[in-house]
Amino acid sequence: MDEEAEIVIFEKGAHISFANCGLPYHIGEVIEEREKLLVQTPEAMKARFDIDVRVKNEVLKIDREAEELEIKDLNSNETYRESYDYVVLSPGADPIKPPLPGMDGEKIFTLRNIPDTDQIKGFVDNNNPQHAVVVGAGYIGVEMAENLHERGLDVSVVEMAPQVLGPIDREMAAQVHNHLRMKGIELYLDNGVAGFADQDKRKKVELQDGTELTTDLVIMSAGVSPNTKLAEEAGLEIGQTRAIKVNDYLQTSDEKIYAIGDAIEVTDVITGQPAHIPLAGPANKQGRIVANNLVGDKEKFKGSQGTAIAKVFDLEVGATGNNEKQLQAAGIDYQVSYINKKNHAGYYPGAVPLMLKILFTPKDGKLLGAQAIGYDGVDKRIDVLATAIRFEKTVFDLQDIDLAYAPPFGSAKDPVNMAGFTAGNILTGKMDVIQWHEIADLDSETIILDVREEIEVQLGKIDNSVNIPLNQLRDRLDELDSDKEIVVYCAVGLRGYIATRILLQNGFNNVKNLAGGYKLYSAVQK
Amino acid sequence: MDEEAEIVIFEKGAHISFANCGLPYHIGEVIEEREKLLVQTPEAMKARFDIDVRVKNEVLKIDREAEELEIKDLNSNETYRESYDYVVLSPGADPIKPPLPGMDGEKIFTLRNIPDTDQIKGFVDNNNPQHAVVVGAGYIGVEMAENLHERGLDVSVVEMAPQVLGPIDREMAAQVHNHLRMKGIELYLDNGVAGFADQDKRKKVELQDGTELTTDLVIMSAGVSPNTKLAEEAGLEIGQTRAIKVNDYLQTSDEKIYAIGDAIEVTDVITGQPAHIPLAGPANKQGRIVANNLVGDKEKFKGSQGTAIAKVFDLEVGATGNNEKQLQAAGIDYQVSYINKKNHAGYYPGAVPLMLKILFTPKDGKLLGAQAIGYDGVDKRIDVLATAIRFEKTVFDLQDIDLAYAPPFGSAKDPVNMAGFTAGNILTGKMDVIQWHEIADLDSETIILDVREEIEVQLGKIDNSVNIPLNQLRDRLDELDSDKEIVVYCAVGLRGYIATRILLQNGFNNVKNLAGGYKLYSAVQK
Ligand SMILES: Cc1cc2nc3c(=O)[nH]c(=O)nc-3n(C[C@H](O)[C@H](O)[C@H](O)COP(=O)(O)OP(=O)(O)OC[C@H]3O[C@@H](n4cnc5c(N)ncnc54)[C@H](O)[C@@H]3O)c2cc1C
Numbered sequence A, B: 001m002d003e004e005a006e007i008v009i010f011e012k013g014a015h016i017s018f019a020n021c022g023l024p025y026h027i028g029e030v031i032e033e034r035e036k037l038l039v040q041t042p043e044a045m046k047a048r049f050d051i052d053v054r055v056k057n058e059v060l061k062i063d064r065e066a067e068e069l070e071i072k073d074l075n076s077n078e079t080y081r082e083s084y085d086y087v088v089l090s091p092g093a094d095p096i097k098p099p100l101p102g103m104d105g106e107k108i109f110t111l112r113n114i115p116d117t118d119q120i121k122g123f124v125d126n127n128n129p130q131h132a133v134v135v136g137a138g139y140i141g142v143e144m145a146e147n148l149h150e151r152g153l154d155v156s157v158v159e160m161a162p163q164v165l166g167p168i169d170r171e172m173a174a175q176v177h178n179h180l181r182m183k184g185i186e187l188y189l190d191n192g193v194a195g196f197a198d199q200d201k202r203k204k205v206e207l208q209d210g211t212e213l214t215t216d217l218v219i220m221s222a223g224v225s226p227n228t229k230l231a232e233e234a235g236l237e238i239g240q241t242r243a244i245k246v247n248d249y250l251q252t253s254d255e256k257i258y259a260i261g262d263a264i265e266v267t268d269v270i271t272g273q274p275a276h277i278p279l280a281g282p283a284n285k286q287g288r289i290v291a292n293n294l295v296g297d298k299e300k301f302k303g304s305q306g307t308a309i310a311k312v313f314d315l316e317v318g319a320t321g322n323n324e325k326q327l328q329a330a331g332i333d334y335q336v337s338y339i340n341k342k343n344h345a346g347y348y349p350g351a352v353p354l355m356l357k358i359l360f361t362p363k364d365g366k367l368l369g370a371q372a373i374g375y376d377g378v379d380k381r382i383d384v385l386a387t388a389i390r391f392e393k394t395v396f397d398l399q400d401i402d403l404a405y406a407p408p409f410g411s412a413k414d415p416v417n418m419a420g421f422t423a424g425n426i427l428t429g430k431m432d433v434i435q436w437h438e439i440a441d442l443d444s445e446t447i448i449l450d451v452r453e454e455i456e457v458q459l460g461k462i463d464n465s466v467n468i469p470l471n472q473l474r475d476r477l478d479e480l481d482s483d484k485e486i487v488v489y490c491a492v493g494l495r496g497y498i499a500t501r502i503l504l505q506n507g508f509n510n511v512k513n514l515a516g517g518y519k520l521y522s523a524v525q526k
């Protein structure tokens, strides 16, 4: 941006600008060449941008008084100082290592950078391990489980929460659990690690519930904590999420010091509350904003909504905005709705299922979040919904977005439109819904009406439900007591909706359709 | 919606609710089972919705006075009448058959419905044709060319316009031309059919420029015209696009008669002008709106933006909003910008190129349209941009949309964000651009500076350009005359942008970067 500016990058490691997000895939040999992970090199930065990149140079201290940095050259072990007009802090985050017995032993790895990757990959390449324990089932943990499995290892995943992948809600995660188990991954949920010990040449992992796992290596992927050491020692303000506090222009409490990336606290665009969202998209965008602000622009970072996605074996799992857990914590009222559709026209080869969940305000339908799971096309729907959320739109706005349709790509009514229709029907009172977790609390007087075909019922049903296939319903209304509450369900909610409409117009006043249908309900029971 | 309502559907053909959009793929045997094209049947509609579907019943007349329809039962050839409270007209559009000599001969087909499909497929299955001529290269024509090619035919495409696929602009289409030719499709652009004649057992197709093609079958796909016969005869208002005029609630000039689909005129959301946009997405959404309005809602159809996509062999080609031709016709000022990026992180397997063009107002950057061509991920970017356009957003808004990133799906800065960055740079004056078609008019004093590497230059360059690779530019500035206008180019525009920044800050005041780079420029020259 400014040819006159003297720019120095200090990096304590040996590499700049590497592809963190690709690291698990290099271990899994999906990305074969290590080279490919090194997106930029100091030499290229010099040649193209005339930037002085100093790898193996660690910044030890920011001397705000003198406007100087104290740096240690890790090659020579010498310490030197450089003056600054501005500092941009982008020290990232460190993997969390909980203070557990045996934590410092061998064969326990974390994954953040190239040396970490080399270590894990080297271990797998050379030691012929049979089994791995992955501790923590966020995006990185799940990606590591998959990639180690691809390398032929049996993998057990241990997770404190009752579910994998925190950004999605429990009933969505249940589908991921089933998929992971089907692929041969062993899950220990709602269970933490109590400690590690050596056992012959292997490793013993003791869980909080007493289970003991014997393994060959452990990946700790229990989250990251923002790297705030430099900032704290320089007396810069730290936010309530324990990340560096910045203003809209990404300046810290010292206006000469900017901060970006995994080290900072951002504003959650949904709640307006401080949040720590360590993702590459926001980090890259923040870098650009700071560069522009340093040459005189006044660009604001408008907050993060945590849009994220992961491939989980054959599944794609994505989310944007807030989930139920976050909304409950923030005290925000919400309603949810699900739809199931194919990624593209059912009659065109390769059509596979997709489940979309949206969260919205019960009052005016303003979108609060979205989650999707499917075999294809999840990224597209999450991105469209992320865009609608960014622009503060409602479920009604989703109904008429004009999306691209041809049989290989979508449907004339895209899943995103359909999500808008279904949510709109809830808000306008065309359909009342009941959620999967409310079924258990139904009183025994309630009629649970299964409107699927008999053959579907034989494969599994909700306890105490009665079956009248949808197409017979109009003729068999007299079998139902119109004074009672009726909960209708089908496979995914569509036939349940039609049944609801039929019942409501035939003297049944208290009718609810099970959101997400039996497919969702049964996924959680497994 | 309303259980009490008596609903009758009249369809003159034998099928309702078939997958028009899948027809070319059934001919191509991509969709093998004919069954799959029949999405709904009269029996199923009766069982589920209690709707009386009468196929082979043609509506001959709307008697508005009597509020009755005159219908001919094509099975019995008897004519009868039915009274109505409301009519919903959805008669679609008919393929245009220009009045050319020989047009009514054999072996000349159009494709709109199942019988058309059966005819074409039957012909191909039974007559072992070697060659086909496709007349008209809109989405249907291009899909037919591909599918006939898949069946082993040599295919020639004849198109009056200088390009295929009208919704995209000429320089984007040029890339599709190159792809089609590479696949072995013969293109006759800027050339119309003058007439047809029989030639032994084959067909002779004479073109306007005198070229004669000998072929085995002809597909006429020269556009469609709205089916307005019933409406016109009933005295309903017809719009300036020759389609049925409706209000926001989709009522015709008679409030008891609604109309939807390919037969109606809609409002183009960009220009606010009347338009005829015969696509399945709007048609389906309009159907739902009318259903709701008939039971008492007051829903508006908010207009179409013509979002569309097609698979063209290995390419995906999509567009939304207005293109240059439309904006020029509407007298709307615009600026354009291009970016080239991979569909997902370059280091993850399967990364393939994608070119995105956006059109926006020069004043405030409001989005007017977008076009994309690539091997994967085109639908996602078009859908995100369609969403942004629907919500009247600007190129600056694209910069901070929070999109889902993991290596298999995208980049930390998605192509959509990148399009926002590049367009923003044009509007804020960080970079001035020149378009591919302006190169030919440059005066001879202008320096055309190629900043690619020597090896790239050897594969092709712009005439009279001088080469200084970007990384040498800072050291070789003295080779350039700072009083002259400089046009910089690289492969796609990125290095040209960096060179532009370097030059602008080193005393060169008149510097322009070639938008889309040599890749775009050379595609149009071929
Ligand atoms: C395995 C893995 C997979 C991921 N996958 C995804 C994904 O799919 N999608 C996604 O959006 N995000 C993903 N992320 C997160 C993403 O990589 C981060 O959000 C992003 O890298 C943050 O950039 P940053 O500059 O803040 O931190 P980093 O990329 O961590 O860079 C910080 C750098 O600062 C250096 N440093 C720290 N302190 C000092 C000091 N005192 N002196 C000198 N140098 C110092 C560090 O050595 C490091 O190189 C993943 C992360 C990991 C580890």
Ligand SMILES: Cc1cc2nc3c(=O)[nH]c(=O)nc-3n(C[C@H](O)[C@H](O)[C@H](O)COP(=O)(O)OP(=O)(O)OC[C@H]3O[C@@H](n4cnc5c(N)ncnc54)[C@H](O)[C@@H]3O)c2cc1C
Pocket: A405, A406, A407, B010, B011, B012, B013, B015, B020, B021, B022, B023, B024, B057, B058, B059, B060, B090, B091, B092, B093, B111, B112, B113, B140, B227, B230, B260, B261, B262, B263, B278, B279, B280, B281, B283
């Ligand atoms: C080959 C092909 C491929 C296509 N691909 C795509 C695509 O990929 N994406 C996309 O968005 N769109 C595509 N379309 C367009 C899409 O199919 C139409 O936009 C959509 O079908 C319009 O619906 P409609 O109800 O208005 O008309 P139609 O689907 O044509 O239905 C009209 C019906 O009315 C009947 N009818 C007409 N007059 C009478 C009468 N007097 N009495 C009784 N019945 C009558 C006709 O027989 C017909 O069945 C494609 C179309 C074709 C032909």
Ligand SMILES: CC(C)(COP(=O)(O)OP(=O)(O)OC[C@H]1O[C@@H](n2cnc3c(N)ncnc32)[C@H](O)[C@@H]1OP(=O)(O)O)[C@@H](O)C(=O)NCCC(=O)NCCS
Pocket: A338, A339, A340, A412, A418, A421, A422, A425, A492, A493, A494, A497, A516, B017, B018, B019, B020, B021, B022, B039, B040, B280, B284, B288
């Ligand atoms: C395929 C076709 C029959 C679908 O008809 P449809 O009934 O509108 O669509 P669906 O069966 O998907 O049902 C949608 C309804 O179910 C509801 N729904 C969908 N999923 C639901 C769920 N999980 N829970 C509750 N309700 C749900 C929707 O809200 C919608 O109802 P609404 O419009 O009253 O809000 C129709 O689009 C058609 O005729 N297509 C073929 C013709 C064509 O489009 N050709 C051109 C393209 S090839």
Ligand SMILES: CC(C)(COP(=O)(O)OP(=O)(O)OC[C@H]1O[C@@H](n2cnc3c(N)ncnc32)[C@H](O)[C@@H]1OP(=O)(O)O)[C@@H](O)C(=O)NCCC(=O)NCCS
Pocket: A017, A018, A019, A020, A021, A022, A039, A040, A280, A284, A288, B338, B339, B340, B412, B418, B421, B422, B425, B492, B493, B494, B497, B516
């Ligand atoms: C890969 C990386 C080096 C890219 O750096 P970058 O210079 O910001 O990005 P690009 O090389 O794509 O260049 C983007 C610039 O070129 C411009 N540009 C892109 N295409 C252009 C075109 N066709 N014409 C003109 N300008 C163009 C953009 O506007 C942008 O400039 P701006 O920011 O000044 O507006 C950087 O993202 C990085 O270090 N990544 C690795 C680390 C990481 O992200 N890890 C986590 C994820 S794995």
